[in-house]
Amino acid sequence: MKEIEKKTALIAGASGLVGNELLHYLLEGQEYERVTALVRSTLNMKHPKLEEKVIHFDEMEQQKEIFAVDDVFCCLGTTIKKAKTKEAMYKVDVEYPVQMAKLANDKGAKRFLLVSSMNANPHSSIFYPKIKGKLEEKISEIPFESISIMRPSLLLGERDEFRFGEQAGEFFYSLFSFLFIGPLRKYKAIQGRTVALAMYKIAQMNKRGIDIYSSEKIEQISMK
Numbered sequence: 001m002k003e004i005e006k007k008t009a010l011i012a013g014a015s016g017l018v019g020n021e022l023l024h025y026l027l028e029g030q031e032y033e034r035v036t037a038l039v040r041s042t043l044n045m046k047h048p049k050l051e052e053k054v055i056h057f058d059e060m061e062q063q064k065e066i067f068a069v070d071d072v073f074c075c076l077g078t079t080i081k082k083a084k085t086k087e088a089m090y091k092v093d094v095e096y097p098v099q100m101a102k103l104a105n106d107k108g109a110k111r112f113l114l115v116s117s118m119n120a121n122p123h124s125s126i127f128y129p130k131i132k133g134k135l136e137e138k139i140s141e142i143p144f145e146s147i148s149i150m151r152p153s154l155l156l157g158e159r160d161e162f163r164f165g166e167q168a169g170e171f172f173y174s175l176f177s178f179l180f181i182g183p184l185r186k187y188k189a190i191q192g193r194t195v196a197l198a199m200y201k202i203a204q205m206n207k208r209g210i211d212i213y214s215s216e217k218i219e220q221i222s223m224k
């Protein structure tokens with residue numbers, strides 16, 4: 001029997017909540033023979049399929065060969081608290097992903113899978129949904145065979161750092177999760193691991209064109 005050809009993947013944000021879960025799915029699944037993790041400091045992890053590339057993200061252009069893969073997964077992101085300025089946040093949330101996407105597309109990558117956010121809207125008057133909307137717009141202009149955009153609601157999961165807003169949100173959802181039914185289901189908080197699993201599964205579906213996934217849809221795909 002003919003052996004199925006294995007793919008290669010690149011992941012950015014592999015030290016984060018969604019990215020780290022996704023990295024494990026990519027490494028443990030049968031579909032990928034090599035998984036390159038683009039990081040700014042080492043993950044301190046060993047796996048026969050893992051190729052870690054520690055870089056300064058401002059210098060991506062100088063490492064074009066890294067981007068010659070089949071599937072690209074972008075889980076990058078920061079908070080205004082960490083980034084300190086809107087410009088610095090825009091760089092991480094928009095400029096780096098777009099630059100990665102362009103480099104990967106130039107190198108022949110077929111699929112780009114992105115974590116954006118619920119309510120992403122380039123015309124929003126609120127900074128966070130606005131930059132996520134701009135990000136989606138810019139990525140959608142790049143001619144990949146397939147672009148998959150996750151729009152999760154509040155992400156749940158273990159973090160090393162304390163994020164007051166998210167922890168307060170998590171507490172709220174734990175009390176009132178029964179309210180998030182019917183059309184409100186897309187607002188229900190979602191586990192980072194669930195988003196990661198859906199991304200992994202979507203990448204194997206050989207999709208074409210641009211698809212956007214709400215939290216509700218992400219949950220459904222993760223359970224299939």
Ligand SMILES: NC(=O)c1ccc[n+]([C@@H]2O[C@H](COP(=O)([O-])OP(=O)(O)OC[C@H]3O[C@@H](n4cnc5c(N)ncnc54)[C@H](OP(=O)(O)O)[C@@H]3O)[C@@H](O)[C@H]2O)c1
Nearest residue numbers: 013014015016017018076077078115116117152153154155
């Ligand atoms: N948190 C939520 O409730 C929520 C809701 C909806 C959507 N989202 C979006 O979902 C995505 C994933 O979220 P998450 O919670 O998994 O993110 P996260 O845990 O904060 O991880 C972010 C990743 O981005 C990397 N990163 C940050 N600044 C960087 C920089 N200057 N250079 C290179 N890498 C950098 C981090 O690397 P280091 O470890 O090196 O910092 C980390 O790997 C983000 O785009 C976020 O905006 C989040």
